[in-house]
Amino acid sequence: xxxxxxxxxxxxxxxxxxxxxxxxxxxxxxxxxxxxxxxxxxxxxxxxxxxxxxxxxxxxxxxxxxxxxxxxxxxxxxxxxxxxxxxxxxxxxxxxxxxxxxxxxxxxxxxxxxxxxxxxxxxxxxxxxxxxxxxxxxxxxxxxxxxxxxxxxxxxxxxxxxxxxxxxxxxxxxxxxxxxxxxxxxxxxxxxxxxxxxxxxxxxxxxxxxxxxxxxxxxxxxxxxxxxxxxxxxxxxxxxxxxxxxxxxxxxxxxxxxxxxxxxxxxxxxxxxxxxxxxxxxxxxxxxxxxxxxxxxxxxxxxxxxxxxxxxxxxxxxxxxxxxxxxxxxxxxxxxxxxxxx
Amino acid sequence: xxxxxxxxxxxxxxxxxxxxxxxxxxxxxxxxxxxxxxxxxxxxxxxxxxxxxxxxxxxxxxxxxxxxxxxxxxxxxxxxxxxxxxxxxxxxxxxxxxxxxxxxxxxxxxxxxxxxxxxxxxxxxxxxxxxxxxxxxxxxxxxxxxxxxxxxxxxxxxxxxxxxxxxxxxxxxxxxxxxxxxxxxxxxxxxxxxxxxxxxxxxxxxxxxxxxxxxxxxxxxxxxxxxxxxxxxxxxxxxxxxxxxxxxxxxxxxxxxxxxxxxxxxxxxxxxxxxxxxxxxxxxxxxxxxxxxxxxxxxxxxxxxxxxxxxxxxxxxxxxxxxxxxxxxxxxxxxxxxxxxxxxx
Numbered sequence: 022x023x024x025x026x027x028x029x030x031x032x033x034x035x036x037x038x039x040x041x042x043x044x045x046x047x048x049x050x051x052x053x054x055x056x057x058x059x060x061x062x063x064x065x066x067x068x069x070x071x072x073x074x075x076x077x078x079x080x081x082x083x084x085x086x087x088x089x090x091x092x093x094x095x096x097x098x099x100x101x102x103x104x105x106x107x108x109x110x111x112x113x114x115x116x117x118x119x120x121x122x123x124x125x126x127x128x129x130x131x132x133x134x135x136x137x138x139x140x141x142x143x144x145x146x147x148x149x150x151x152x153x154x155x156x157x158x159x160x161x162x163x164x165x166x167x168x169x170x171x172x173x174x175x176x177x178x179x180x181x182x183x184x185x186x187x188x189x190x191x192x193x194x195x196x197x198x199x200x201x202x203x204x205x206x207x208x209x210x211x212x213x214x215x216x217x218x219x220x221x222x223x224x225x226x227x228x229x230x231x232x233x234x235x236x237x238x239x240x241x242x243x244x245x246x247x248x249x250x251x252x253x254x255x256x257x258x259x260x261x262x263x264x265x266x267x268x269x270x271x272x273x274x275x276x277x278x279x280x281x282x283x284x285x286x287x288x289x290x291x292x293x294x295x296x297x298x299x300x301x302x303x304x305x306x307x308x309x310x311x312x313x314x315x316x317x318x319x320x321x322x323x324x325x326x327x328x329x330x331x332x333x334x335x336x337x338x339x340x341x342x343x344x345x346x347x348x349x350x351x352x353x354x355x356x357x358x359x360x361x362x363x
Numbered sequence: 364x365x366x367x368x369x370x371x372x373x374x375x376x377x378x379x380x381x382x383x384x385x386x387x388x389x390x391x392x393x394x395x396x397x398x399x400x401x402x403x404x405x406x407x408x409x410x411x412x413x414x415x416x417x418x419x420x421x422x423x424x425x426x427x428x429x430x431x432x433x434x435x436x437x438x439x440x441x442x443x444x445x446x447x448x449x450x451x452x453x454x455x456x457x458x459x460x461x462x463x464x465x466x467x468x469x470x471x472x473x474x475x476x477x478x479x480x481x482x483x484x485x486x487x488x489x490x491x492x493x494x495x496x497x498x499x500x501x502x503x504x505x506x507x508x509x510x511x512x513x514x515x516x517x518x519x520x521x522x523x524x525x526x527x528x529x530x531x532x533x534x535x536x537x538x539x540x541x542x543x544x545x546x547x548x549x550x551x552x553x554x555x556x557x558x559x560x561x562x563x564x565x566x567x568x569x570x571x572x573x574x575x576x577x578x579x580x581x582x583x584x585x586x587x588x589x590x591x592x593x594x595x596x597x598x599x600x601x602x603x604x605x606x607x608x609x610x611x612x613x614x615x616x617x618x619x620x621x622x623x624x625x626x627x628x629x630x631x632x633x634x635x636x637x638x639x640x641x642x643x644x645x646x647x648x649x650x651x652x653x654x655x656x657x658x659x660x661x662x663x664x665x666x667x668x669x670x671x672x673x674x675x676x677x678x679x680x681x682x683x684x685x686x687x688x689x690x691x692x693x694x695x696x697x698x699x700x701x702x703x704x705x706x707x708x
Binding site (some may be wrong): 025026068070099101132133134135136140142143149150152153154157159160161162163164165166167168169171172174176178190191194197198201202355356357358361 | 384404406419432433435437438440442443444445446447448449450451452453454455456458467473474477478481482483485486487488489491492501503523525
């Protein structure tokens with residue numbers, strides 16, 4: 022087994038469905054998005070104090086993608102992520118405490134503080150790493166899916182990557198091999214229009230990433246990545262197709278990062294202010310909230326209760342992370358190689 | 364699974380009539396086949412390794428035995444082969460990714476070094492990467508600059524990888540079996556010039572542990588450290604030098620990560636002289652590392668400067684005469700070691 026702390030045995034269950042009413046689904050999607058948003062706001066706050074090592078890439082503005090996709094996954098399904106991976110980690114089920122502590126390099130982090138923001142790992146929820154490189158996660162997810170197929174389970178793997186990743190060779194090699202081998206994997210392209218600072222329209226002549234699926238003989242679907250219910254619906258179809266032996270799907274989610282590529286990059290030199298403002302007006306969290314209140318599905322009070330609950334979770338997580346020890350020098354040479362006797 | 368003994372470092376026994384003889388390629392196939400039977404999580408992917416049985420016959424019969432699920436031909440996509448192998452390892456499988464030519468590991472180097480070698484460490488030991496990358500290195504019959512490389516020291520440079528470079532059929536089988544029971548990323552480098560060489564491979568199961576060099580030929584004047592195709596050349600040189608009263612102790616490293624430093628130092632304490640024969644380049648390579656070990660840990664033992672007999676620093680040429688000149692030959696080994704001993708041969 023590659024995972025040393027193994028997950029629960031794969032279940033042969035049906036696709037995970039929202040329990041109960043639409044209202045419960047909406048609140049659970051809302052909770053996940055607010056958790057990611059507020060987590061990132063806290064992370065920025067701590068980063069600015071100078072106490073956080075390294076540098077971070079926040080996911081603010083893109084919360085609906087990780088939330089809508091991961092809400093369709095089981096605990097024993099797999100996710101491989103990117104440098105902008107906090108949202109994926111939280112949506113897949115790593116706790117805010119463990120992620121925040123990892124960002125601090127603390128021993129209580131999900132990777133013991135050795136990995137940091139771009140190397141979040143958790144075998145107990147099938148999280149195969151955020152990643153410092155664009156985009157090996159495509160290949161890692163395809164591999165995990167192949168493993169599931171060879172082991173005869175019905176687990177599914179998801180790779181998250183950006184529009185930048187779609188112009189990298191691993192995209193071509195990985196999608197092609199996943200297709201010929203009918204691997205149970207969903208390739209989720211978070212198209213936020215910029216690869217660091219390069220606009221997609223300058224990086225490719227074909228800016229419709231989903232259309233590239235045709236080149237690999239797989240379905241390609243483009244969705245509004247700021248509409249969590251649409252992501253949830255289309256991701257659900259793709260995941261179900263993978264789980265039932267129908268092979269991979271390329272799911273392109275159109276979204277936008279509100280801030281710079283990383284904290285410290287204002288993100289304005291290469292993006293028009295009007296464009297940023299327009300996308301902020303399309304806030305996925307506000308959209309879900311306003312639409313649901315207008316449709317009288319959820320009350321403003323219900324949303325406020327979730328906000329308060331998340332605020333507490335993040336106060337606790339931040340305190341936990343800041344109070345955790347970062348002293349791990351004595352373990353510096355451990356885990357270089359795996360040993361069965363460790 | 365019954366425990367089986369691992370062989371201690373030893374010299375190769377002389378051949379007798381009843382010993383079973385296999386080629387280097389057949390020994391590898393047999394090792395992989397036994398481990399695939401033993402461990403259902405092992406699967407094998409690569410270019411031309413299925414119905415064709417491998418460019419060097421290194422996977423012959425595996426597709427027929429295990430079928431197309433576990434033995435899969437891939438498109439020409441080394442990066443995806445490797446990355447998919449790593450992902451499968453994280454999820455509980457044990458892939459063998461056959462890159463066929465060591466040269467083409469360059470296409471997948473990011474996956475090997477940035478992902479495979481680091482994940483166990485940076486996940487704080489929460490994931491392991493049971494993964495074998497198999498490839499054939501070295502030159503044979505003017506394979507030219509794109510099919511002759513000898514990158515073992517690249518991989519040995521990186522913490523988190525294990526690297527084997529076997530020189531005999533016996534070692535190929537014993538090391539590939541150990542490599543497939545190791546749950547670390549293992550870079551298994553065969554020499555393409557050795558695939559058709561023959562040697563004794565017992566019927567009984569055996570494993571050869573990584574990190575145990577083999578004293579191929581005991582001697583008293585010069586310790587010769589080598590691996591892969593240079594082992595036989597060093598033995599040939601030792602036979603020729605014997606006639607001139609120069610006695611070589613030839614050590615086949617078998618693996619360079621881990622490196623059996625003890626065997627080198629023990630021999631050096633006896634001989635006082637060190638020559639490293641490597642088909643790779645001298646600069647920043649395995650030979651430099653072994654020379655540094657001698658300088659830092661056995662300076663008092665050295666009676667002569669260390670000699671590195673390596674491929675001269677130029678790309679491999681197609682021209683048979685140039686290529687033969689660049690790569691260490693028996694003549695050159697004899698000449699340089701004789702010179703070290705103050706003789707002109």
